[in-house]
Amino acid sequence: MHDGWRLRAVGGPIPEHIADVEVPARIPGSAHLDLLAAGLIPDPYLDRTEADLAWAHRADWRFTLDFTAEAARPGERVDLAFDGLDTVAAVELNGVVLGSTANMHRSYRFDVRDHLREGVNQLVVTLRSALTFAEEQEASLGWRDRAYGHPFNAIRKMACSFGWDWGPDLQTAGIWRPVRLERWDTARLAEVRPLVTVDDDGTGRVEVHVTVDRASDAPVAVEATVDGRSETVVVEGDRAVVTVLVPEVDLWWPAGYGDHPLYDLDVVLKAGEPVDERHRRIGFRTITVDTTPDDIGTPFTFVVNGEPIFAKGANWIPDDHFVTRITRDRLARRVDQAVAANMNLLRIWGGGIYESEDFYDVCDERGVLVWQDFPFACAAYAEESPLWEEVEAEAREHVARLTSHASLALWNGNNENLWGFADWGWPEQLQGRTWGLRYYQELLPAIVAELDPTRPYAPGSPYSPGDLHPNLDTHGTRHEWEVWNRVDYTHYRDFVPRFCSEFGFQGPPTWATLTQWIHDEPLSSTGPAFLLHQKAEDGNGKLERGLAPHLPVPEAFEDWHWATQLNQARAVAFGVEHFRSHWPRTAGAVVWQLNDCWPVTSWAAIDSEERPKPLYYALRHAFAPRLLTVQPRDGRDVLVAVNDTDEVWTGEVTATRWTFAGEERAAAKLALDVPARSVAVLDLAPELLTPADAEREVLVATTADARAVHLFREDVDLAYDPSPLTATAVAVPEGYRVDVRATSFARDVAVLADRVAPDAEVDDALVTLTAGESHSFLVRTSARLDPAALTGPLVLRSANGLCAVPA
Known part of the structure; x- marks a missing residue:
């Protein structure tokens, strides 16, 4: 029931040009998008529009649909099913109130057989201001305490809808997932929850x-079929379990450990003849x-099919603040980018949503493990009614919904709330409140033990067991935010965590x-617009303080943009290499964050227009299957x-100490013999580590398949050749090839x-060349360009050029 809806503002401080105006509504969708489509507001992501739309925080909306239907037949059930309402809704059919909702994370089903008319019917969904409701709940x-001003912790709605340090404060409202009128008789499958494991002898269970x-007392049976094997059981009462081996x-x-085959699971409910069915794709693994x-x-080590896994991953936020615009194709592109960056895990962070089936399907297909937070983040949450009942209902629904997905690897209780109670002054503020x-706990x-015992559960991230501080490096999971907030990125080496589930550094979008x-x-x-799209507290100050020990802080904005992007890439790669070098003590590095939900200066590797930032390429290198890195x-060293x-x-490692001009000062051959899934430490002779001229x-x-580059000073103290490259660009079938040669040592070329063509994307970046070395970059684009533009001074970049820029 997605076509023909209308939207009208019905309460709050509505601008005059929107008051009393009815516009077409797209379902699934949101009020902002409908106003945008009608030309009544600018794009909320543009310049300072977000601030101009603050009136919508207090707005109430009404969505109306007139539809034609037949009245319920004798013995027939008719259900009105909403897969998601955002958020505080009253639902009416033909003037009869069917119910009210206050949870974006739940689906709802209303029995309408007594209210459905023959002919024209009217369905109305009225949405109150979520902010006003949350304030009322908080007062009650x-x-x-919470990380940001609005009481997002008093309502079961996507927390980052109220703004975050990388996201806009737009507070969506709408029918955000599909709505259907379902007619049925006899019986229907209300829940299908496959638990998939592997027995010791290799049999899939x-x-x-x-x-x-x-809808009747007729006998029914359920049949399950996997890989041509079927089993059937009679349903006694309203529940049954059917096992297929x-x-x-x-x-x-x-990904990176083997194939990810999926099997079809078909479940059919029969009352003599089939009356309902479900299809799932499952994967067999422990x-x-x-x-x-x-x-x-x-x-804290993931073990899949008995094999310990180093989790190479990133945190995931909703890929668009307006989540109804996220398509399966967009999700597939994003997960493909993660896999291409050698990642094998994505963590769905607790300030977002339970993702769509499409997200988990895509991860199933590509072998990407999914760490699923329950939606609690950076705040204290009341445990009293009605929140307790809402949390229980949503958790039961989604744990049951997601059991079929092979990619789902972990249920996690919350993001940073255990840490908040330990370190953020909550006990004094709470004064005994829940x-x-x-x-x-x-x-x-x-709920996980009851509905999904095939998967592990963690109480939170970060987490240490028992009465220990939740953010220790010797126990469980750790978040590392001293780097970025207070200290230089070289301090990543101060700790060797068992699993780092959040760490990161900011940089602007492409x-x-x-x-x-x-x-x-x-x-x-x-x-002013740039600063509105920089949500971090003192974000620019932290960018520049983080930059200064390593690279000059340029005056020209084009150079500042490149320098802060480069420093972001280096900082995070520095952390990844440190963590990976300590496997198996450290068993995971999950970067904050993979993606953006709007155009913003943020910690993301891929910006909101799906363009990879320099950080993305740094992660691909740092997460490579084989890595060489110099570590203390x-x-x-x-x-x-x-x-x-x-x-x-x-094989053999060739280690050489070069001058920037290309003169060999010392060299050695090191024997390499590293077992599978292991780390080896190779000593470096003193002459390799003792430069005659450190600058x-x-x-x-x-x-043959890895390289490490180690400098003896920070870039600000190095005597770089400021123009170390010669380059030419030529057209090729995919776009253009840029051939670069270094006449002197060139770092991070x-x-x-994208400065030349918005759709242009390069195959690699941050390539370091010694004097005399060459590299070819492939630029894919549909645009017809002057090839010389790809070698211009603001396009062909390196760290060398920054160090020649006046600070």
């Missing part, structure tokens, strides 16, 4: 738990998290995205070889192709 339940709604199944593996105490503390602990683990959405004159980091160990493949890594020399270690 008591104030509780599928236990299909079924819940049935009945599949011998010698092909195992589902995470998954646990190893938290067995050791001599260090408590590990803050959410019973959700994380009692309700949610009980130039094409920035200039598409921000039009300050002149364009600068202090312009016991007071000396060593070469660490990380082998995240199933094959032994053997003009570099150590380079190479094998990049072609910022």
Whole structure:
């Protein structure tokens, strides 16, 4: 029931040109998007429009649909089903109030057989201001601390809808998931919950738990079929379990560890003839998290099919603040980018949503593990009614909904709330009021144990067991935010976490995205629109303080933009390489964050227009299956070889100390023999680490499939050749090839192709060349360009050029 809806504002401080105006409404959708489509508001992401739309925080909306239907026949059930309402809604059919809702994360079903008319019917959904409702709830339940001003913790709505340090404060309202009128008799499948495991002998086991709604007392049976094997059971009452065994199944593996085959599961409800059916795709694998105490503390290691996994991943936020615009194709592109960056895990962060089936389907297909937070983030939450009942209902619904997905690897209770209670002054502020602990320690683990015992549960992120501080590096999961907030990124090495589930550094979006959405004159980091799209507290100050120890802080905005992007990429890669070098003690590096929900200066590797930032390429290098990195160990620098493949890594490393001009000062051959999924430490001879001129020399270690570059000073103290490159560009079938040659050592060479054409994307970036080396970049674009534009001074970039720019 998606066509023919109308939208009207019915309350709040509505602008005169919108008051009393009715516009077409797209369902699924939201009020903002309907007003935008009608030309009544500018794009909310443009310049300072977000601030101009603050009136909508207090607006009430009415969605109306007139539709034709037949009245219910004798014995027929007719249900009005909403998969998602955002958020505080009253639902009426033909003037009869069917019910009210206050949870964006739930679906709703109303029995309308007594209210449906023959002929024309009218369905009305009235949505109150979520902010006003949340304030009322907070007044009733008591104030509780939170990371941002609005009481997002008093309502079950996407927390970042109220703004975050990377997201806009737009507070959507609408019918955000599909709505249907369902007619049925006899019985229907209300819930299909497959629990999929693998027995010790390699037999796949599928236990299909079924819940049935009945319209009559007719006998019904449920049949489940997997890989040509079928089993049937009679449904007694309203529940049944049917088990299908599949011998010698092909195992589902995470990306980089093997294939990810999926099997069809068909479930049919029969009353003699089929009356309902469901289709799922399942993958056979086992998954646990190893938290067995050791001599260090408590590990946190994903184990899939008995094999320990180093989690190479990123945190995931909704890919558009207006979540109804997110398509399966967009999700597929984003997950493909993650896989291309050598990632095997995405963490769905607790300030967002339970994602759509499309998201998990795409991850199933590509072998990407999904860490699923329950939607609690950076706040204390009341445990009293009505929040308790809402949380229980939503958790039961989504745990049951998602059990079929092979990619789903972990249920996690919350984001940073245990840490908040420990360190953010909550006990004094709460004065004995509840803050959410019973959700994380009692309700949610009980629901997971009941409905999805095939998967592990963690109480929170970060988390340490027992009475320990939740953010220790020796136990469980850790978030590392001293870097970025207070200290230089080299301090990542101060800790060796068991699993780092959040760490990151900011940088602006790509130039094409920035200039598409921000039009300050002149364009600068202090312009009013730029600052509205920089949501972090003292964000620009932290960018520049983080930049200064490594690179000059340029005056020209074009150079500032490149420098802060480059520093973001280096900072995060520095952390990733450190964490990976300590496998198996450290078993995961999950970067904050993969994606953006609007055009913004943020921690993302991919901006809101789907363009990779320099950070993306740095992550692809740092997460490579085989990595060489120079790291400190016991007071000396060593070469660490990380082998995240199933094959032994053997061969020879050539380690050379070069001058920037290309003169060899010292060299050595190192034998390489790294077992599968292991790390080896190689000693470096003193002559490799003792430069004659630290400002003009570099150590380079190479094998056939990996390279490490180690400098003896920070860039600000190096005597770079400011113009170390010669380059030509030529047209090729896919776009253009840019051939670059270094006449002197050139660090972090990049072609910022989107500056030339908005659709242009380069195949690699941040490539470091020694004197005499060459590299070819492939730029894919549909645009017809002057090839010389791709070698211009603002397009062909390196760190060298920044160090020649006056600070």
